[in-house]
Amino acid sequence: MITKKYEVSNDVYDKSIVEAANILKSGGTVAIPTETVYGLAASAFCDDAIAKIFIAKGRPQDNPLIVHIADISQLGEVAAEIPDEAYKLAEKFWPGPFTMVLKKGERVSNSVCGGLDTVAVRMPNNDIARDIIRNSVPLAAPSANISGKPSPTTANHVIDDLSGKIDAVIMAGGCSVGVESTVITLCTNPPKLLRPGAVTAEQIREILPDLVIDNAVLNQLGKDEKAASPGMKYKHYAPETEVVLVEADSKSFVSYVNAQENCCAVCFSEEEALIDVKKICYGSITSEESLAKNVFSTLRKVDDLGVKTVYIHAPEKNGVGLAVYNRLIRAAAFKVMKL
Numbered sequence: 264m265i266t267k268k269y270e271v272s273n274d275v276y277d278k279s280i281v282e283a284a285n286i287l288k289s290g291g292t293v294a295i296p297t298e299t300v301y302g303l304a305a306s307a308f309c310d311d312a313i314a315k316i317f318i319a320k321g322r323p324q325d326n327p328l329i330v331h332i333a334d335i336s337q338l339g340e341v342a343a344e345i346p347d348e349a350y351k352l353a354e355k356f357w358p359g360p361f362t363m364v365l366k367k368g369e370r371v372s373n374s375v376c377g378g379l380d381t382v383a384v385r386m387p388n389n390d391i392a393r394d395i396i397r398n399s400v401p402l403a404a405p406s407a408n409i410s411g412k413p414s415p416t417t418a419n420h421v422i423d424d425l426s427g428k429i430d431a432v433i434m435a436g437g438c439s440v441g442v443e444s445t446v447i448t449l450c451t452n453p454p455k456l457l458r459p460g461a462v463t464a465e466q467i468r469e470i471l472p473d474l475v476i477d478n479a480v481l482n483q484l485g486k487d488e489k490a491a492s493p494g495m496k497y498k499h500y501a502p503e504t505e506v507v508l509v510e511a512d513s514k515s516f517v518s519y520v521n522a523q524e525n526c527c528a529v530c531f532s533e534e535e536a537l538i539d540v541k542k543i544c545y546g547s548i549t550s551e552e553s554l555a556k557n558v559f560s561t562l563r564k565v566d567d568l569g570v571k572t573v574y575i576h577a578p579e580k581n582g583v584g585l586a587v588y589n590r591l592i593r594a595a596a597f598k599v600m601k602l
Contacts, residue, residue, distance in 0.1 A: 266422070267431040271391055280391070283431060284398035291430040292316060294407035294421040295395055297387040299360045299440045299460070300414040300559065301421050302331065302404030303429060304395070307341060313374040313403055319428040322410040327377035328403040329362050329444070330384050333396035341368045341384055341401050346449055351470050358388040360440050361462040364448035375403045381450050391435055406443065407432070413500050413562035413594070416441050420563060441556035442586050447474065456480065459586040461555065480589055481580065483597055499593040502565040505572045506595040508588075511602035513548070516576045519602055527568050529561055529575040541568050545575075551583035558587055562594055574600075 269279035283293045290312040292305045303320065305312035307330045317324060330341050335353055338345055342365040349363055362385040371382050387393060396402055406414040407421045407429075415421045416438040425432075445460030445467070453473040456464050459480060468474050504527075509516055517537045520528040527541040528534075531548040545561040546553030565573045575591055577599075578584035592599065 264427050264430070266426050266429055268418075268422075268434050269431055270434050279433065280394045280398055283395050283433060286430050287312075287395070287399040287402065290315075292319060293395070294415075294418070294425065294429060294432040295389075295392050295402075295404065296418070296433055296435040296438065297331075297389045297392050297404075298438060299387070299443050300416055300438055301407040301418065301432075302387075302392070302402075303407035303421075303425070304331070304402040304404040306399070307375055307401045307403040308370050308372060310372045310374055313372045315429075316403065316405065317374070319425055320405065320408065320410045322405065324374070325377045326405075326410075327379060327381075327383060328375045328405050329446075330371065330375060330382055331392065331396060331402045331404050332384060332386050333393040335386070337396075337401055338384065339368070341371050341382055342366060343368045348454075348471060349449055352447075352467070353386070355470060356462050356466075357386040358393065359386070359462065360388065360442075360444040360460050361385060362444045362446040362458075364446065364450055364457070366450060372403070381448070383446060385444050391433060395433075411499055411501060413502065413559040414443060416556075416559050420560075439556070441559060442590055445586070447471075459583075459589050461552070461583055461586065463582050463585070465582065480585070481592065498596040500559065500562060500590050501594045501596065502562050502573070504565045504568075504570060506562075506565075506591075506598065507572060507574050508577050508591050508595040508599045509574050509602060510577045510599060513576075515602040516574075520574050523572070523574070525571040527565060527570045527573045529565070529573055531576055534576070541570060548578075551578060551587065554578055554587045555583050558590055 344366040364383045367382040408424045418434045440461045445462040446458040455477045521539045532544045535544045545557045
């Protein structure tokens with residue numbers, strides 16, 4: 264298969280949108296940009312199209328997908344029950360990096376839902392993505408990468424992983440958020456945060472004061488537990504290099520990594536000048552948003568360094584930092600060192 268590349272500059276924008284939409288309406292797969300990461304899109308209503316996503320990514324069938332819509336009017340096409348809270352949350356957080364789990368509508372392919380009777384839905388804050396959806400159908404779109412590897416935040420990341428395995432990729436700019444959307448479920452009482460993202464628990468509690476954080480956000484999913492959301496598996500977002508997440512103050516982190524051999528340190532910008540081993544800065548300790556934007560591109564660089572182990576300085580587990588920590592603890596397969 265030859266993967267087509269569609270540019271989205273002004274002079275070819277409309278043509279690229281229509282051609283991508285036609286591929287999707289015909290049961291094909293297209294990697295599209297969103298504000299979070301690039302998504303591998305296919306019609307949420309077509310079993311055969313959804314199967315192509317799982318094959319291209321090598322993704323386990325029990326890992327549910329998120330359905331993307333372009334307008335609130337499409338929510339009724341994919342969800343069977345829409346509580347009042349869902350509309351309040353949509354008004355505040357859509358379009359944006361926020362996903363709600365609701366009761367599944369009949370038209371949505373069962374393959375989208377990982378064997379569950381629920382569906383995860385969001386409206387991306389990206390004009391290209393929404394224009395493609397408007398010209399096609401609601402789209403199931405997990406991250407456009409090989410399953411388990413760091414998520415893609417540029418079109419070139421998609422090409423590195425999936426060229427020849429998908430029909431097309433939209434060649435747009437980098438993703439502004441950098442980590443996947445926050446996921447909550449409204450199908451439990453109380454509602455639960457299943458995956459943290461740029462929309463924080465503190466913000467959601469302004470509308471859902473009884474929101475609780477699922478145990479699997481910071482801990483391994485139980486042996487017999489089903490994943491209610493993408494990103495809940497044991498190991499995810501991981502490079503080939505061994506990853507160890509380090510909880511420490513800056514002085515202790517710097518001292519520890521400088522005493523190690525054949526390693527790389529993923530550090531905060533404030534520590535970079537103090538580290539003697541190979542290093543990658545992934546943002547500032549004072550800006551959780553910078554850490555989120557850079558975390559996946561940083562993990563993709565690690566394997567090029569030829570080291571045995573990468574030690575990553577963990578962010579605080581609150582606000583957007585919780586989303587970064589959640590991704591890193593899975594990249595490390597829950598190997599955490601506390602200094």
